[in-house]
Amino acid sequence: MLLNTFLKLSLLIFGFCQSVYGQARIINGTVTNVQACPSCVYIADKSGKLLCGAALIHTRFVASAASCTKPHIAGAMNVHGGKTYQLEAGEVIPVIKMIYSINFDQTTYDWDISLAQLQNAFTTTLAVPAPINSNPLEPYQVLRFYGWGEISEGGKVSNVLRTMQVSVMTPASCEEYLTPQTARQFCTNSVYVGACDRDQGGGYYDKDGQWCGVDIWSYGCGRGYPNLGTRASEINTFIQRAITNNL
Structure with a gap:
C-alpha cells in the first residue's frame, strides 16, 4: 500500500504535473516494415x-x-x-x-x-x-504499437520502423500507477517494453489492423510503467x- 502511494505520488510529481510536451515515451520492440503497417x-x-x-x-x-x-x-x-x-x-x-x-x-x-x-x-x-475501430477496447485485449521513436531513454531515434505487442489494462490495475483515467483514455502494460520519446502520437492497432487509438504519455521509457493512450472509439x-x- 505504501509503495502504491509512493508510485502514485511520484507519477503525479514527475508525470502529469510536468509540461505536457515532454513525456510520451518503442523500447525493446522488434524491427518491422511498412508493409506490416x-x-x-x-x-x-x-x-x-x-x-x-x-x-x-x-x-x-x-x-x-x-x-x-x-x-x-x-x-x-x-x-x-x-x-x-x-x-x-x-x-x-x-x-x-x-x-x-x-x-x-x-x-x-x-x-x-x-x-x-x-x-x-x-x-x-x-x-x-x-479503418477506425469504433468498438470499446476490452481489458486484456492484445494490441500492437508502431513507431520510429527513441530506442533508449534519452538516446537516438530509430531509423527503422519498430513494433511491440501490449495488452489493455483494467482501469483499476492502471490506477495502481496512475491517477484515474478519463472515459477517453486507456492504459497498456509494458513489461519493460514501451513507447519512448517521439513515439507519442503513434497508433495502437488490433489483430485486424484497425486503428484503436494514439499513444499520449508514459513515465520514462520501458521502465515497467503503463503507457497511456486515447481511445479511438470515444x-x-x-x-x-x-x-x-x-x-
Whole structure:
C-alpha cells in the first residue's frame, strides 16, 4: 500500500504535473516494415526531423497526439509515409491544417487527439488509411504499437520502423500507477517494453489492423510503467465530424 502511494505520488510529481510536451515515451520492440503497417506515418519538421508518431486514418487526414503537435504550426510540418526507414525517400506531404478538440486538457491529457489535414493524398500504395475501430477496447485485449521513436531513454531515434505487442489494462490495475483515467483514455502494460520519446502520437492497432487509438504519455521509457493512450472509439464522433467539416 505504501509503495502504491509512493508510485502514485511520484507519477503525479514527475508525470502529469510536468509540461505536457515532454513525456510520451518503442523500447525493446522488434524491427518491422511498412508493409506490416501501411497506415504508419510520422510527422516531421521541414528539415525532416521526427516530431511525432501518427496514423493515416483517411486519405487526407492523419491522427496524432495534441500534446505532441500543439507546439508546432501546421505550415512547419510534413507527414512522411510509405517507408520503413526514415532515411529512405518514401513520400512527403505538407500539412495544411491542424485540428484539435476544444476539450483537450493539457494537464490530464483528456481528449488528447490531433488531426493533421494533408495538402494532398498519398499516391504510394505503401500508405493506406487504417479503418477506425469504433468498438470499446476490452481489458486484456492484445494490441500492437508502431513507431520510429527513441530506442533508449534519452538516446537516438530509430531509423527503422519498430513494433511491440501490449495488452489493455483494467482501469483499476492502471490506477495502481496512475491517477484515474478519463472515459477517453486507456492504459497498456509494458513489461519493460514501451513507447519512448517521439513515439507519442503513434497508433495502437488490433489483430485486424484497425486503428484503436494514439499513444499520449508514459513515465520514462520501458521502465515497467503503463503507457497511456486515447481511445479511438470515444473520439470517433469528433474525428468524423472534423473530417466532414474540412473536406
